[in-house]
Amino acid sequence: MRRPALAVLAAAILASGGMQAGTAAAAGSAPSATILLDGYPLAFPAQPIIQNGTTMVPFRAIAEALQIPVEWNAAGKTVTAVKTTDEGQRKVVLRQGSKQATVDGAAAQLGAAPVQKNGTVLVPLSFFSSAFGAQVSWNGATRTVSIVSPPEKLYTKAYYAIKSYSQVKQLGRFDAVAFGWGRIGEDGRLTLKGKDFYWPQADGDVTPESIVAGAGAAGGLTEFMVFSGDAKGELTKMLGNSSLRAETVKGIVDAASQGGFKSIDLDFEGLGMTGDKAAAAQSFNVFVKELRAASKAAGLGLSLSLHPLNGSYKGYDYKTLAQLSDEIAIMAYDYEQGGKPEPLAKVDEAIRLALKETDRSKLLLGINFNSETALSLSGPAGLAKRYGLKGIALWRLGPGLVDADSLTALERTVKLRGPAEG
Template sequence: MKKLLLLTLLFMFILRIGLTPASAQEQTKSIPVLLDGLPIKFDVQPVIQNERTLVPFRAIAEALNVTVAWDGTTQSVIASNDTANIKLYINNKTAYRNEVPIKLDVPPLIINDRTFIPLRFFSEAFSCSVLWDDTYGVKITSPRQSMSVIGFYALGDTETSSWKNLFGKNYPEADKGNTDLVSEIAAGWYSMDGQGNLLTKSRTGWQRPDGWNDVIKSVKEFGLKTEMVIHVADGDGTIVTLLTNENAVNKAISDIVIEAKNYSGVNLDFEGLGLQSNGNQSTIERDAFTDFVRLLSEQLKAANLGLTLTLHAPNSAYKGYDYHALGQLADRIIIMAYDYGAKPEPVNLVTQAVEMAKAVVPSQKLILGISIPSENPESVITKAGIAKRYNLGGIALWRLGLVTNETWDAFRTTIQPR
């Protein structure tokens, strides 16, 4: 008898689930919302009301870098950025964009003491495109955003020519090409030895080409800025040898400043610090690099030249970089948020690197480095989306010569170089 009763109850439970209205099932189903391929985190889940998605207003506003406020007296949400001012009222199907009334399919609602707003209207009001995908949920694409775009110009070959990739023609001919998508060139032509000598030919492949003056001339003709990149790897202790020798430091800084007058500034790319050292030795290396940057920064500022640092990501294995101190000395820091081992680079690790850097360096001083060989046309939109989401100063592309036409086209949809 007990078994019969249990079977009856189980059958009734299954029948009840099967008869649950579709609308109720939709209400309990999680609704993913992606902005430029990045999930928007909500402390309470979006809901569907009359086949329209409503979301907590603060989360969507923060993801879009929109200033938002709640007016309890008028029961209204006010949001604005440089292009639009929005006002919505609870339980009112009339919203306003730049004072122009717009009819809504569903009004903003208060559900369990939380304010929910129509996702499509709010996103499109700030010039985003919105697509409902049955597999991935709501996909929002933000409008093009103005930011710095740094292209690393290094030696390649006939198939990976930085010149042709940038100017669209074989050297020495130059056309607009892809110069509309780059704001400045990081000329990867220099290295150093342990004695502080500035090298134009190095064993690591960083070489200044014979026609380097042609590059500078053509870049300037298309309105792009230039920086000289000094790349040194510490695999054999070259950097530590340099940083711990006062005479070598003084010579290095003097030679750099003299050569930098051919450019608008210096991009210092000293890689590998802090990988094999630990404890006091790691601290000594980190402090020595900071001291070197301090001296170089002072000399460059006196010459009215800028300083960019290209650094391993703060969540990498390289611990020889004091982001907080360096962020106070340099004009910009390029975060090399790549080489994590997967392709495309893992979004969670890239995001973590940006969050760690942003915690100690102003966001507009930070540039997100993107390794083109690790990415594809879809993933670069997400990486640029991270720079947008965290209001960074821009992105840096390693390197010119490797950017496909499809990838250039993808960048054109999401960024506007400044």
Template structure:
């Protein structure tokens, strides 16, 4: 019998009652469901006996799910009864019986526990909800999602990158963000700060002061983003102490004059030979901005333990001299059709970073877009037609070419193909609500600071809803 330190008479009474409720329960055939996934707070659970479906309900091995939920378990061979104990709650289920007991209170089950391959399988939803977890079934992915996160959502830093045609998206969702990083500045051929580069669509937009004002009225930080991806221009700016000092002075003056709360540096062409100069630049800029009461953040190209694409970026040093860093965890290999930000690869990226930078300083960059490849060329694509003038839209492609998208099980991204009017076959990969949810949960599980969105102008209501299911934005005081 059970050895739990609770009343033996109560348990004995419950067992006797369970015996008398039904002397015979007809056995209904179960559907094999080896492809069903069970996620607990975003982490996949593995079972020695696969989940099955009976009467439309998912059954799983009781010991594994109980222990995953933090409950103690016991099995009574004589009565074929399982018991789970957590906090002040006791749950009893008997094989073949469709009545369970929660602290002596009988509860009707949609389907009874069964024995399969020497394992007792119990209804997943009943047990999870009995211990206070939320359970959802994703039919498209054949996935059960269990959440034990508290109802009071945790607060995380949510930053949106502001680029061209971002204003409407910004206005709609400013209340859902912690910060905005405005990509309005870059370098000229001499390595000096400028606020207009027509060829790269970088400029301070008309009415920019209203963006800064609206952000601050809504408790949203606004970061001055300085972008450069030209190695020659970066070398001009970083190669000598004098050039570094000149650029630092220009940036700090602009940040002060325009009322930015901080600066985000997005230098994407630092070479291995320029690593030390970049480190020195960041150290000095950090000191200058801190003296002015402003923050410094960095948008960093990503790496994994197996592949260091960008040896010019010294994560350990850069993490030390920044208030936070954004991992640009997208565009893995955009020249080749395939997943560019799969959750499997993103976890490798995050693991590399957290081994060198404190997790609480790391912001996970998420790209709200995908690519449409044909004949070695690619176009950017987003989920819904929002009037942006230089993108493709998956909903339009679906209507025009019968594009059908499905979830890739490994990456979590949407994937599909279609044939255009010229007989050319296109391949499309893009983010999904499923992958966004998995990445948000990764932020929670690994204790990261938050997420950054590339970019405003690309988002959808379901994207924001998915974030809100996981956490709320930190706001300025």
């Protein structure tokens, strides 16, 4: 008979630590271990220990990282955790010093009784995994415990721009789709023409309007996305000219309304790398405030896709912009060149900085499929889940990028709104 995975894990921790099992168990401690949740380190208030051959880990740290609220009852010495999903609730009650637990009111037996160490309740890792569906593995060479969170429903936006038509059948899988069909031209004016972000031509019965209508009929929010860089000063020119701003605001709202969209997404990049960064941020605030007023009057929402606060561009006032918009997608990518997966430490920092400026319910984590692989997607998606963000934003739909194959990989971590399409 095969030994249970967690029994193997416990034995491996003991064997790899340079200590005899009896000594470790008697001392109630184990060699230092690294705990990874979805591929990224998880901070612990107390190290895992080995107790009579059972791996014990801090319960609250893991539970809260999985967005499971935890309550401690000092009088009864019980810890209660309730996980809410789209399938219902799961309630777990553990008692310090007792191997008897309850899961949804039914009795369950623990491999070891929960203990308290320096004010932290430690529970068997195996029970935690079985109760909440997390997967656990152990690397004896590096003494690393890896926890993979179970797939969960997460609000997901996809960007449709630059040769995305091949993935049109996937649009019903997302909660929102931002169509990148407008940009600010070199003259500082809105244009629906150009090389990349342009209003596409109709192909028989397939028109831009019919694509938008189809995405909306599938239940997703449809957004008219406008892009601008500032390589030739076009964005700075528009923001600094009140007449151009008014013209641009009207043009964006008219295009969104006439195209059948329900919202607007601004992807204005390049502000604040040089020059007066505070002035750049203020000029963008003014424009967004003006656009918000006009879009609201037209019954349209407003979303923003912004450079991260730990990036090179400092012209973005997250606190004010969050108050003026429905949501912000943190473009936490392009930290490195060469199409490698983004460094999760930088992504983590970008999220934490944004959370200092606004509430998590306003934030989406941008994930660039030019950088990530099928194996690396769980990292940034896992961080979005860990921090309880509103959701994720995927750049961009296209073959070899956000397509049926990559979405299959993503669904190991995230449950999408709609079913897979061929």
